[in-house]
Amino acid sequence: MSSTPVRDWVHPRLTAMVAEAVAGGMDRLAVVAVITDLIAGGEFNTVALAEDPVNTPVSDIAHEPIAESALPIDRGSWFQGGFSAEGQ
Numbered sequence: 001m002s003s004t005p006v007r008d009w010v011h012p013r014l015t016a017m018v019a020e021a022v023a024g025g026m027d028r029l030a031v032v033a034v035i036t037d038l039i040a041g042g043e044f045n046t047v048a049l050a051e052d053p054v055n056t057p058v059s060d061i062a063h064e065p066i067a068e069s070a071l072p073i074d075r076g077s078w079f080q081g082g083f084s085a086e087g088q
Contacts, residue, residue, distance in 0.1 A: 014035070021031040039045060 018028060018031050018035070022028050
């Protein structure tokens, strides 16, 4: 990871805070999870994210569902034979 003036300032403070919490008896993973949750929350993370293209509905014709099957399919023949639904 590249070093920047902001990272150079934040990293030792964050490392010291985690070390102090662990020395005080807190679980390191729990401390890191809480810090991550706080930073990702709305108080610190004020960046508006772009819409997710995977979860955004698409309305163009190429992605619209097909109303009816384009090919004639006889589904009746799929269920012939085999076991009887009423028992054997």
